[in-house]
Amino acid sequence: MLSKKQILILKKIVHGNLETNVSMKNHTSFRIGGNASVVIFPSEIPDLIEAILYLNKIKCKYYCFGLGSNLLVSDNNICDIVLIKLGRNFNHVTVDKNKIIAYSGASLNSLCMHALNAELTGLEDAFGIPGSIGGAVLMNAGAYNFETKNVVSRVVALINNKIQIFTEFNFSYRHSIFQELKNVIILQVELKLNKGIKANIKSRMDEIMNLRKTTQPLDFPSAGSVFKRINGIVVSYEIDKMGLKGKSIGGALISTKHAGFIVNTGNAKCQDVKDLINLVKEKFKKEKNIELKEEIKYLGG
Ligand SMILES: Cc1cc2nc3c(=O)[nH]c(=O)nc-3n(C[C@H](O)[C@H](O)[C@H](O)COP(=O)(O)OP(=O)(O)OC[C@H]3O[C@@H](n4cnc5c(N)ncnc54)[C@H](O)[C@@H]3O)c2cc1C
Numbered sequence: 581m582l583s584k585k586q587i588l589i590l591k592k593i594v595h596g597n598l599e600t601n602v603s604m605k606n607h608t609s610f611r612i613g614g615n616a617s618v619v620i621f622p623s624e625i626p627d628l629i630e631a632i633l634y635l636n637k638i639k640c641k642y643y644c645f646g647l648g649s650n651l652l653v654s655d656n657n658i659c660d661i662v663l664i665k666l667g668r669n670f671n672h673v674t675v676d677k678n679k680i681i682a683y684s685g686a687s688l689n690s691l692c693m694h695a696l697n698a699e700l701t702g703l704e705d706a707f708g709i710p711g712s713i714g715g716a717v718l719m720n721a722g723a724y725n726f727e728t729k730n731v732v733s734r735v736v737a738l739i740n741n742k743i744q745i746f747t748e749f750n751f752s753y754r755h756s757i758f759q760e761l762k763n764v765i766i767l768q769v770e771l772k773l774n775k776g777i778k779a780n781i782k783s784r785m786d787e788i789m790n791l792r793k794t795t796q797p798l799d800f801p802s803a804g805s806v807f808k809r810i811n812g813i814v815v816s817y818e819i820d821k822m823g824l825k826g827k828s829i830g831g832a833l834i835s836t837k838h839a840g841f842i843v844n845t846g847n848a849k850c851q852d853v854k855d856l857i858n859l860v861k862e863k864f865k866k867e868k869n870i871e872l873k874e875e876i877k878y879l880g881g
Pocket of ligand 1: 609643645647714718765
């Protein structure tokens with residue numbers, strides 16, 4: 581827990597971009613979570629680096645996240661770590677010929693729009709993934725014919741006070757090298773795209789958005805697909821076959837539109853979602869001898 585003096589110092593370092601007692605419901609697409617004592621929203625790389633140096637100096641742990649669209653946050657308050665949100669404030673984007681260089685908080689949707697305007701193809705199928713490019717790189721996010729690994733050429737990251745440049749990423753299904761490293765903060769991402777035809781890019785983006793609207797429960801808060809694919813099995817199809825589609829615990833429901841999604845129907849608690857997840861995992865283990873793994877990430881105890 582930071583003292584008042586430490587909070588003031590940190591606030592000065594990030595030029596005022598610090599809030600206390602922040603409801604994580606407002607920073608996650610699940611709209612679930614307790615209050616975080618301190619969240620910083622840096623807008624510039626030097627501020628972020630200085631903030632990390634300070635947190636290390638006072639031996640305070642931190643956790644960095646993006647747009648919170650793959651996060652299930654505990655209902656308990658988060659007091660022992662400082663949260664660093666790299667989202668709206670941290671979203672500079674430049675386009676240079678066929679490259680897009682973005683701060684990690686830039687949303688995938690905004691990068692799709694930049695690509696469209698610059699007549700660059702390669703990102704269309706990512707349209708509608710509600711995360712940041714930093715989160716997408718960490719997760720190797722993918723949809724339809726898109727995988728983040730297809731477009732990333734360079735990443736600048738901060739690891740234990742040191743800036744490192746990556747051109748190799750060890751990408752695989754929903755995995756990147758950044759999940760293997762401790763205390764990593766992705767700062768900036770360079771994407772390499774190809775020249776395309778604007779009308780074709782636009783029409784593919786529209787097609788993808790329509791597909792999402794017809795197949796996903798976008799009218800309820802969620803964190804997207806909860807489980808990772810395993811052995812080529814379509815998890816949502818199996819959940820449906822097991823009769824779990826529409827199953828609810830508290831305010832959490834296995835979506836009737838897409839059984840891979842758990843949605844918050846109003847006042848879901850983190851524990852409701854966890855109980856549903858465990859129910860699905862136990863059934864998979866018992867009936868199929870398969871150990872399902874979550875795609876979503878957990879924050880808080
Ligand atoms: C409706 C809906 C649809 C979705 N559809 C898809 C889909 O089609 N395909 C898909 O792959 N995903 C999908 N998702 C999940 C999610 O949008 C992606 O995983 C996205 O890439 C997460 O980005 P984020 O910024 O929200 O990450 P967060 O949820 O904020 O964080 C996710 C993880 O990344 C880490 N992280 C985030 N930013 C950084 C950074 N800058 N440096 C270091 N670590 C970081 C966090 O610590 C955390 O471990 C969907 C989610 C929803 C709600």
